Amino acid sequence: MENVLDYFKTLEQHPVQRLLFLVGGLLFFWILEGAVPLLETHYKKNKARHAAINFSFTVMHLVIQTGIAVLIVLLADWCQRQNIGLVHWVHANVLMTIVLSFFVYDLFIGWMAHFVLHQTFLLWRFHTVHHADNNVDATTGLRHHPVESIIRGVFFLLATVVAGAPVYSLMIFQTILVFFVAFTHANISLPPKLDKALSYFFVSPNMHKVHHHWQQPYTDSNYGAVLSIWDRLFGTYRELEPSQLKYGLDRYYPNEHDENFVQLLRRPFRKMK
Secondary structure: OHHHHHHHHOHHHOHHHHHHHHHHHHHHHHHHHHHOEOOOOOOOOOHHHHHHHHHHHHHHHHHHHHHHHHHHHHHHHHHHHHOOOHHHHOOOOHHHHHHHHHHHHHHHHHHHHHHHHHHOHHHHHHHHHHHOOOOOOHHHOOOOOHHHHHHHHHHHHHHHHHHOOOHHHHHHHHHHHHHHHHHHHOOEOOOHHHHHHHHOOEOOHHHHHHHOEOOOOOOOOOOOOOEOHHHHHHOOOOOOOHHHOOEOOOOOOOHHHOOOHHHHHHHHHOOOO
16 A cells, blocks of 8 residues: 555656556557447548547647646645645545545546536636537547636646645546546447446446537536536436437537637637527
């Protein structure tokens, strides 16, 4: 256990290793999609070009998040010195610290930030970049407008103060989150009973795909990132058969331009009806 904690305590100092977790997970599920696809894809040109567009957004997201990560680590260290946050107030041991921090981070970053992005029209303008993808796959997970990346970073900072989380618990959550982002967006078909069983505890691929359905109220549901408890608790859980899914948006952005990188960057700053 100590060796595991020591590893995650210093993981923020090893960006290459953190990048390998991300790229490795993306590549694994991206390849797996070809073997067990959930839905037939209709890329504008091909799978590689679609991935290149989404990965361009991913690179910008990672650059921004790397900058914010410096602030998060400094804030986490300050919380430790000042005994601020839930883990200090309940005198949590190591295991309880990891679990409690995980729940706080998942609530703030996984559910709450996502909910606010949908329910605040000014912020929704930027989140449409993510939902405009007509072919949801493993690369869609980090397809975020740079402004959205900043917004998510703010929620990360808030969660750090509320949890009072040490760096190792933050890194554990972030590592698991990276895996789930690729897993839940991947165009993979799990056995229905397995997917359903997973959805009682975690966000499963089919559960999250409902969130990418082009029409409300499905678009405004299943906000969670790792744990499914928040959607069940707050009444935002929805179900839809995969055969009924259609990705994209019914307004705000033209579906035929879902792979137009420049237009996707500019569109949120223009008038949207």
